[in-house]
Amino acid sequence: MIAVRGATTVAQDSPQEIREVVKELLDELARQNNLKESDILFILFSNTADIRSLYPAKAAREAGYSLPALYSSAEPEIEGALPLCIRVLLLAETCAKARHVYLRGAQGLRRDLKRFSVALDGPSGSGKSTVAKLLARELDILYLDTGAMYRACALKVLRTGGDLSDEAKVSSVVSEIDLQILYKNGAQITVLDGADVSEAIRMPEVSMAASKVSAYAAVRKKMVQMQRKIAAEQSCVLDGRDIGTCVLPDAEFKFFITATADVRAKRRYDELKAKGYNVDFVSLKKEIEERDRNDSSRSVSPLKKAEDAVVIDTSSMGIDEVLQKIKQKIQEKV
Ligand code: DC
16 A cells, blocks of 8 residues: 655636646556556545635546545645645555655655656766666666667567668668567566567677667667657666767766776676676677777767766776765765
8 A cells, every 4th residue: 555645736726727737646646656546545635725616626536536535625824835736645555666746836845856867878888787777776766778779679670680781671660669668676678579578688699780770860769759758757867878968968967987998898798608698708899899989980879978977987996886976976966
């Protein structure tokens, strides 16, 4: 069972506006908490005394919330309180963690819940995805691995027997791609054509293919659209190559994570060896350098540091140290 809180405001005391904002607030609470109407047991509203034209509970019923018990009460007048405000407390049957939702003029009531994004860009093997995952867990926000999306595009092209250098064909395959990014216990699951490909996209041949298909404008356009949509809905840490420069140029926090090619190749070597792949360090390093060249020299959104990004060279740093440094920079800015 969870208790979810929320609030919103109206610009004036009109039934039409109350209906609109109550529906918006409840729909958003349900969406963010992944609730079906049948999960919601009880919705308790209170509103400031300057709202008289319609009970929020009645607006909820009119908006189609017919199953949960509903209750509204007027708050006493409190000097200095946010005017024309509707608050809600919703009890629901789920074991997920509650996500509180504050909309419109009420956003300022919980500045700590304000949506924000952290952009982590950098070359392959710089350690950014490990750090991104840990950071998202500590901040209790979503982690979006954008590289996984380009890898899924590449896997699709490989599976359809497409020629990776045929831009028109690759673009057409990707334009119809059935790709979903889902989350299970906080971990990203990449679903291609209805099947979980989170492991398959890590195969070494997919890495090089991803670097090739990610250079095509139509592929990038489609992926960037999906990434922006996900980031607009909640706070998240995104890692990639162009997050700070192109996907979210207004991201609140930007970092460029880098390391020497030797260190990066060694990290990838250890990672692949641990997974049982038979890899050769020298060819892996060559491949990493070639991917760097591809990713940095392509004409559309190349791998580049955003002007306002903080650079962190992780060549001689452990993951914990990198994480601490990022958290410290975030703290300095808030
Ligand atoms: O981070 P990664 O190795 O999983 O990324 C796979 C490829 O996708 C990489 O070669 C570059 C590309 N990529 C990109 O162009 N833009 C992103 N935002 C993320 C990855």
